[in-house]
Amino acid sequence: MKLTRRTVLGTAAAVGIGTGVAGCLGSEDPPEPPVLGDPDADVTVTVFEDFSCPSCRQYKQQLFPDIEATYIEPERIRYEQRNYPIPVDETWSWAIACAARELYETEGNEAFWPFATDIYDHLGSYSYETIETVADDLGFDGAAAREAAEEESHRSVIEDDKSYGDSSGVEGTPAIFVDGEQVNLAETRPSTAIDAALE
Known part of the structure; x- marks a missing residue:
């Protein structure tokens, strides 16, 4: 299922998005995340985002479409999105995350993922009206x-x-983990880490 407008993936798109620190996912019991792909896949990709983070928008618009087409749509991986408001913006990092969570909890994955992608088109000009409009335009409960x-x-x-x-x-966003190991985006493309995990 296509959820985003496809964009051309530049050869250096991963460079400059952020840095990562290798580690393991914590043992605490976290909230249930929105999931794409095969929920029971052997490989899990977990991405922490801040909706006010320009690097997260770059990731979602430039790298995610390739991950979606290559790994998510063929159901080769389990793909999770989690919130990590740094916050880049004290208001919108939390507000957008809460709006997205509302759509997830009331209307499910089908509402969360398009909203969590399209809202980035408005980064820098967020407003409560924009949140409502984006959700409404996608056919969900904007109010x-x-x-x-x-x-x-x-x-x-x-x-x-x-x-x-x-x-x-996690020390910054986006933070991408493949089977519990954080990908250093300054050195490694997410697809490289995913391919290695799938071998």
């Missing part, structure tokens, strides 16, 4: 998403996700 953002009604869940990230060694 509920806006209310969740305004009230930060899922903040405790987002905080639990961030705590899980902390225990996993």
Whole structure:
């Protein structure tokens, strides 16, 4: 299932997105994340994002489409998205995450993933009205998403996700883990790490 507009993947797209520190995912019991691909796949890719982070937008728009086409749609991996509000923006890092979580909890994966992709088109000009409009345009409950953002009604869940990230060694976003090992994006493309795990 195609969820995003395909973009050309540049050969150096991974460079400059961020750095990672190798480590293992923490042992704490984190919130259930939105999942794409095969939920029972042997290889799990976990990505921590901050919706106000320009590097996360770059990842979602330039690298994710290739991961989606090559690994997610053929159901070769389990792909999870988790929240890690640094926060880049004290308001929107939390508000957008809460809106996305609301859509996930009330309308499921089919609502979460398109919203979590399309909202990045508005980074730098976020507003509660934008949150509502993006959700509405996708055919989901924009008013509920806006209310969740305004009230930060899922903040405790987002905080639990961030705590899980902390225990996993996350220091910045996007942070990508392949089977528990963090990918250093300054040195390795996510696809390289995924291919190695699939061998």
